[in-house]
Amino acid sequence: MRKFSFLIGLSLFSIFATYAQQIEIPLDTSVVTRHSVNINGKSIDYTAETGTIPLWNEDREPIASLFYTYYTRSGIKNTENRPLVVSFNGGPGSASVWMHIAYTGPRVLKIDEEGFPVQPYGIKENPHSILDVADIVYVNPVNTGYSRPIPNKEGKVDREKFFGVQADIEYLAEWLNTFVTRKNRWLSPKYLIGESYGTTRVSGLALELQNSQWMYLNGVILVSPTEIGLDREGPVEIANRLPYFAAAAWYHEALPQELQSKDLDDLLPEVENYAINELLPVLVKGGFTEASKKQEVAQKMAYYSGISEKVILQNNLEVPFRYFWKELLREKEGYTVGRLDSRYRGLDAKESGDDPDYNSELTSWLHSFTPAINYYLREELNFKTDLKYFMFGPVHPWDRSGNNTGENLRQAMAQNPNLDVMIQSGYFDGATTYFNAKYSMWQLDPSGKMKDRLSFKGYRSGHMMYLRSEDLEKANDDLREFILNTLPGEGEPAKY
Incomplete structure (x- = not known):
């Protein structure tokens, strides 16, 4: 049996649903704090609002x-421009934490220059955040972060409403309608950014928001995209692996010297051309x-x-990804690769x-992510709950x-x-490879x-x-340029 208690504070009110196990779930809350960050040499004042909004x-x-978590730049009187x-992040089942405190937000992890964890863990200013040109909201789908389902009167959760490709898209579109309405952002240019499975999510949301919520977008950014439902099985998928194999091998200096001496930007087009024009026809046979x-071909x-x-011959020219991660440095150093x-x-x-x-x-x-997000939300953004993140x-x-x-x-x-x-991919990503992302872009239209x-x-x-x-720095600059270049000119109609 559930019960609700009404508390004054945080925003106008806070509602807490309490499960039988006595874990309190904040249902409709808001905590606002004010901060500043130096972005590209300029001090930017901003407001951080973190909390929960119900799905009805x-x-x-x-x-x-x-x-x-919702960041808005201070001093903006008119949000229509x-x-x-x-x-969104991905998983499915991943919290909206990775891009929040490592990419676009005003605060990022304390990590080394290559991205490896350092202690003491913590966060610092992000001098490259896109907050100078856009406000940002980081959304956590159900059962990620502090987001939770609310049981019905029988104490049960209807999993089919949340945990599937289409269900995920439909309920998040409904929730975004509520958010945009509450925050008075209907007139604002709108962008979706998703990472990994989040690219599946935002690709579906683009049409769902248009056709079911009548909310039109200016841009969608796919970070390390999945296949987004586009077919690339069989010989195409096998051939598409090779450019990533080459990139990983180049990084670990496992290629012949004549290739190793080339810059990655010169090497990869060569391998891509081979994969498409020579390897693929052989695999088809x-x-x-x-x-x-x-x-x-094996040579x-x-x-x-x-x-x-x-x-390669033992695998009939089809080396599995997991075998490659085990094999690449097996003889050279005895390590695996990520x-x-x-x-x-x-x-x-x-x-x-x-x-x-x-x-x-x-x-x-x-x-580094786990201690940083738990500390940051509680101590700097002042959102306090006993829920597990x-x-x-x-x-x-x-x-x-x-x-x-x-x-x-x-x-x-x-x-x-x-x-x-816009699609953004890392060359050394073996889960959602950069060349598969290119292939999806080619097949999208x-x-x-x-x-x-x-x-x-x-x-x-x-x-x-x-x-x-x-x-x-580079990826945020690319985002910033994409946003600014996709804003229509004043009075410019949306027509072909």
């Missing part, structure tokens, strides 16, 4: 409490490829990937085997059926001439009539490319 069902009953960026041709793949011709960021090395119990014991990059990131929350099983989000994004762009899309509204940016880091200091 058709009977206007709360079915979930969603946690958010002030962009609003809505930020499968087991009917002539033995001499298969040997020739070239070894040349570009840093792993042996023998291993999945989400192959710059990171791991140490397994045995050098033998087919895949790494653990994800070296993720365990490294959790070192879910870095990764219980959202599985996740219904992945009906994923047409790439097509939804294409349709949203077709319907809205003002909608542009088969007509080619909108290709001038699609752009790709690559970085010398991994899945969270912004962890590397140089790329933090």
